[in-house]
Amino acid sequence: DSGVTQTPKHLITATGQRVTLRCSPRSGDLSVYWYQQSLDQGLQFLIQYYNGEERAKGNILERFSAQQFPDLHSELNLSSLELGDSALYFCASTRGLAGSTDTQYFGPGTRLTVL
Amino acid sequence: QQQVKQSPQSLIVQKGGISIINCAYENTAFDYFPWYQQFPGKGPALLIAIRPDVSEKKEGRFTISFNKSAKQFSLHIMDSQPGDSATYFCAASGTGTGNQFYFGTGTSLTVIP
Numbered sequence A: 001d002s003g004v005t006q007t008p009k010h011l012i013t014a015t016g017q018r019v020t021l022r023c024s025p026r027s028g029d030l031s032v033y034w035y036q037q038s039l040d041q042g043l044q045f046l047i048q049y050y051n052g053e054e055r056a057k058g059n060i061l062e063r064f065s066a067q068q069f070p071d072l073h074s075e076l077n078l079s080s081l082e083l084g085d086s087a088l089y090f091c092a093s094t095r096g097l098a099g100s101t102d103t104q105y106f107g108p109g110t111r112l113t114v115l
Numbered sequence B: 001q002q003q004v005k006q007s008p009q010s011l012i013v014q015k016g017g018i019s020i021i022n023c024a025y026e027n028t029a030f031d032y033f034p035w036y037q038q039f040p041g042k043g044p045a046l047l048i049a050i051r052p053d054v055s056e057k058k059e060g061r062f063t064i065s066f067n068k069s070a071k072q073f074s075l076h077i078m079d080s081q082p083g084d085s086a087t088y089f090c091a092a093s094g095t096g097t098g099n100q101f102y103f104g105t106g107t108s109l110t111v112i113p
Helices: none
Strands: A005-007 A010-013 A019-024 A031-037 A044-050 A053-057 A064-068 A074-078 A087-094 A110-114 B004-007 B010-014 B019-025 B033-038 B045-050 B056-059 B062-067 B072-077 B086-092 B107-112
Touching: A005 A087, A010 A019, A019 A087, A019 A110, A031 A074, A044 A064, A044 A074, A074 A087, B004 B086, B010 B019, B019 B086, B019 B107, B033 B062, B045 B056, B045 B062, B045 B072, B072 B086
Parallel strands: A010 A110, B010 B107
Antiparallel strands: A005 A019, A019 A074, A031 A044, A031 A087, A044 A053, A064 A074, A087 A110, B004 B019, B019 B072, B033 B045, B033 B086, B056 B062, B062 B072, B086 B107
């Protein structure tokens, strides 16, 4: 158990809908990263927050947005869902920023299926 | 542009054999190189990591070899076991690299009994 929690574990929805994925980082970790992993694909970095502020952006679609709250949990919002958005979405956390002595610890993921 | 290039994409090894996965990078600002192991339906889990001030790090059956001049690092799994069958990702990060971890594309390892 990495200490990172993600809810829900599974999510099934229809095209055009909007969903929210939730992540709670390890105790004491200030950074949260979101990744998308499609079938047989690697980890695609989406976005990173550090202590409530956006710090890095990857290949995140405009239909997607995220935020980190004062209690450090984070939410990833996916809207106008398309079939191609079906994937595993992972959250990871670190104590500080990338490049520090800490590494990323990943949550168990949320499997999103868009029908 | 792929910041970290990983090979092979898939690997089949006999039980007891050595599994070797290679990664290469270009950005000399990287100074931390972790390897992750991922089982189907699970999140990646840190396996072993190295910093460029050492050329090798060993933890049990897992060894990272690091070649700073060639900008390459590799994971060796000695005495591979069926339970090692998983996808392995290399990654890199560093101060001043945009607050990101850059991942390789993954290697699917199958260890045949």
